[in-house]
Amino acid sequence: MASVQQLSTKHVLGIKYLTPADVELILDTAREFKEVINRPIKKVPSLRDITIANLFFENSTRTRISFELAEKRLSADTVNFSASSSSVKKGESLLDTVNNILAMKVDMVVMRHPAPGAHHFLSNKIDASIVNAGDGTHEHPTQALLDAYSMRDALGGELRGKRVCIFGDITHSRVALSNIFCLQRLGAHVRVCGPPTLIPKHIGSLGVEVSHDVQDSLAWCDVANVLRIQLERQDTKFIPSLREYNRYFGITKERIDRLDKPIVIMHPGPINRGVEIDTEVADSEHSIILQQVENGVAVRMSVLYLLAARRNDL
Amino acid sequence: MTDARTIHDSHRFALTIERLCRHLIEEHGDFANSCLIGIQLGGVQLAERLHRRLRELGVTDLPFGKLDITFYRDDFRTKQGPLKAYPTEIEFLVEDRRVILVDDVLFSGRTVLSAMTALNHYGRPSAVELLVMVDRRFRRTLPIQANYRGLLVDTLTDEYVDVQWQETHGTDQILLLGS
Incomplete structure (x- = not known):
């Protein structure tokens, strides 16, 4: 039955x-x-x-x-x-x-x-x-669920043992928190990566790794989930400028080109092109942004x- | 479960499959415009078995699909209704085809009604026929009858007919389970 x-x-x-x-x-x-x-x-x-x-x-x-x-x-x-x-x-x-x-x-x-x-x-x-x-x-639970669904689709099944890194503004993001909980329930390893000012101080207590090195994190992960810089939720200055953010923390074409392994790029939208992610990366074959939708x-x-x-x- | 009784053993089971295939060939000839669609779960197993045997009998290009009707059920919000859906795989157009809908047990007729609603979402078949392994006679609550039936059984409403398969249960047989 x-x-x-x-x-x-x-x-x-x-x-x-x-x-x-x-x-x-x-x-x-x-x-x-x-x-x-x-x-x-x-x-x-x-x-x-x-x-x-x-x-x-x-x-x-x-x-x-x-x-x-x-x-x-x-x-x-x-x-x-x-x-x-x-x-x-x-x-x-x-x-x-x-x-x-x-x-x-x-x-x-x-x-x-x-x-x-x-x-x-x-x-x-x-x-x-x-x-x-x-x-x-x-x-933002349904976003995390659709992210997990899209990752399973892109990686061909199970997320157990897979590595997912969430890049960007973790402090102001509801997507980050839901993603962490969801991925952990599915057995994935989770890392967050961004400037120290945009990563909550005690996030390590959730069992996630913390990094401030974008290139190292890109090399570490199977999936890069890139989050938006949420200017509307920031009442003080957390980063000196968007241009500087792009230079030090943006997912640029150059950084992706330096990897010698496959990677899946995701973004929950709306995208600030040229800030957290470059247009060439968002529209590349690595990207599953529209499949997410x-x-x-x-x-x-x-x-x-x-x-x-x-x-x-x- | 109490009181399980075999009402169709593996020998007679094989004969029934054979008879159903011959009956289909008699009605459909070269199957030029026909297709076989099994209703998840039991109907798919029966349809797969028929499809395999028909191929051995020379019917080589009969399209075969699987239909899940979970999202079309009207009892999914009661405790009895199953919630988990199984894959629907219909890789061909049913438009203007003669569809042979296959299920393992015909009971109230509600599953078949849902399946016909679902089928309409894939196009408008020229005809829909129903093939079942077991027809639980006198237990219908809708005006639905099978065109091809393996076995007619008279049962009480609270009895349960279980069609078991070699692939999943180790032997082909039909059991009648008491209330």
């Missing part, structure tokens, strides 16, 4: 709250959804009786479109909300906003919020399943599908 396996959790608030088995289940299910989104008719009826609210209290292009497509391809009904054009501007609290939306019979909430922990707070107050689409500098839809379909499957037994 087919196995009945399901997620251990009702919400996806962060990779920290998922078990290794959860991560495997999401990635394995995503593989079948990737087949679905490459069919002539890219739609399955699984979530036809589910309504999902996409609440974006912070700007987003990729994640928002990706979630919306995932929902539509699962046949869910969707409503969209963005803080800039809503009653939040009139002083409504987060809980009131969400409760008002849920009063209209919404089953699941996909939310991006600038405050770390906003999703955790909500999960204790409301019944609907919550998917974190990014909370401040804390976690495609895989994002399949992985988000998988997360929403598996969460919807849990609704009835809670």
